[in-house]
Amino acid sequence: MEYPKFTKDMRKTHTILIPSMLDIHMALFENALRGSGYKVEVLKNVGPSVVENGLKYVHNDTCYPALLVIGQFIDALNNRNDTHNIVLLITQTGGGCRASNYIHLLRKALIKAGYDYVPVVSLNASNLEKDSGLAINYSLIKKVAAAMTYGDFLMYLRNKARSYEINKGDTQNLTNKWVENLSKQIDNNKGLSLKAIKKNLFKIAKDYDDLKLDLTHKIPQVGVVGEIYIKYASLGNNGLEDFLVSQKAEAMVPGLYGFIYYCLYNQIYDYEIYGSGKIKKYVAKFIIKYLERREDLMIKAIRTTKFTPMKYFKETKELSSGVLSHGTKMGEGWLLTAEMMELVEIGYGNIVCAQPFGCLPNHICGKGVMKKIKEIHPDANIVAIDYDPSATRVNQENRIKLMLAIAKEKIDPNEPAKL
Ligand code: SF4
Missing domain, CATH: 3.40.50.11900 (Rossmann fold)
Known part of the structure; x- marks a missing residue:
């Protein structure tokens, strides 16, 4: 069956909707895509109507994450006046699990809900959906990797500090300040090199270390x-x-680094345990090295603070x-x-x-x-x-x-x- 495609020409005219998941990361990813020329919006609609739409358009035997993601998309479409300039973005792991079928469930749900003209684009590392207008090039990968590094770093330090803060809201305010600062940098193609990431991470670490915390108990x-x-x-x-x-x-x-590493190491284990995918193994090793340099900076920056890395x-x-x-x-x-x-x-x-x-x-x-x-x-x-x-x-x-x-x-x- 032919589905509507997200073409290169649509990059200027269509807004890509992304389901919500990690608040800090999503704000940074949004800017990584925007900086690469896409119109993007991370969904914020929550509440009972999301679940209701999920239950209405997806079989209730379906995995709960799929039900929520699809419910959130349809709820968002239902609340828009114009749905003809919209594209939906879904991530897929490409593994043997049911997650690889989410895109088909979404397309089926869109047809049932009367949005059969809305294109769906898949973001995955397994070459699923090859003819998409979303160009995964080095520039975008660099931005997404930087956004993920900052996202993980901020999430870690926010989680470490927020339960001990003396002035309520200090930790979230500091996190918001850095999300805004880094979003601007990523949007302007800044803060992406290893040197720039290092500079930002050490500054962020110092800011969190300076927060007033009550550590008496x-x-x-x-x-x-x-x-x-x-x-x-x-x-x-x-x-x-x-x-x-x-x-x-x-x-x-x-x-999120852990999950990405997990997907990459699986390419290596596939070769070592099951004997398949020699080239994928070398590609995975290369990307792991790339990420390890950024991970090393995160850990070294945290070591300059009172927080355990x-x-x-x-x-x-x-x-x-x-x-x-x-x-x-x-x-x-x-x-x-x-x-x-x-x-x-x-x-x-x-x-x-x-x-x-x-x-x-x-x-x-x-x-x-x-x-x-x-x-x-x-x-x-x-x-x-x-x-x-x-x-x-x-x-x-x-x-x-x-x-x-x-x-x-x-x-x-x-x-x-x-x-
Ligand atoms: S891990 Fe697999 S079975 Fe579990 S919720 Fe995700 S897609 Fe469904």
Whole structure:
């Protein structure tokens, strides 16, 4: 069947809508695309009508992230006067999981909702949808890589600081200030070279280090892992990070670098374990080296502050060894296990493993390995929470409160916070 295509000519006339996921990153990605000549808008519509549209136009057996992304797109189209100059952008991992079919589900939903003329463009690293007008060239990759570096860095430091701030709102204000500053830089093709990234990262680190924090008492430090959309999107996890902060806990969500590294290392493991894709292996190694230089700068910048940095991913990836094979790569696969192990080792022994209900891969790589992780780290306090349209927020939050109660019991009231 022929679908409407996003052509090169449409770059000037059409606005690309992007579903929301990570607030800081999305604002920076928006500017990376804008700086490359695209008209872009990250969706902000949330609320019951998103889920209702998802349920109306997608089968309720479909993965919850797909239901939300499609529901958010259709809800956004329903609230626009002119939908003829719109393009929808969807990301695909290209793996063996159902995520590779989201684009077909979206096109089917668009036909049912009367928007069959709206083009859909896929952003992926697996050469799916080859005839798209979205040009993935070096200039755009450089901008997206810089945006991802800044996004991960700001998210990490914001999460580290926000639960301890003395003046309410200081951390978010500082984050907003830097998002605005970096957006302008990216939009103007600045802040992209390694030298410029280094300069920005060290300045940002100093600003967060200067925030006034109350570190007199330790509070529960909670890591969030899980399926990528549910882990990051507050629309998908019912505002999980904010909820944890409201419960006087520190919430830490591993960065997007981990997921990108995971996709790249899978190309290497595909060759090493299954004997396929020799060229892809070399391309992946090249990109990994490119990212490692930026990751190194992030860690070195954090080391100049009072905050504990994340681990280098080449160390993190090894942490799943002995628990889950690197050949397990459906859904978040071995990454989910490795991230839980990393979080426990850097002080986040309390973990929320967030996944869509019925997501078999992540139930295996998340829930399925908890027993083994607890054998290795007996203090690990992990709770698995499922998200879907019928799961109640109250139930989810009560289970998280129970996990937090266990975490609080283990804290010495006189122990100071360690960041
Ligand atoms: S990881 Fe889970 S939620 Fe995501 S596409 Fe696969 S089965 Fe669906």
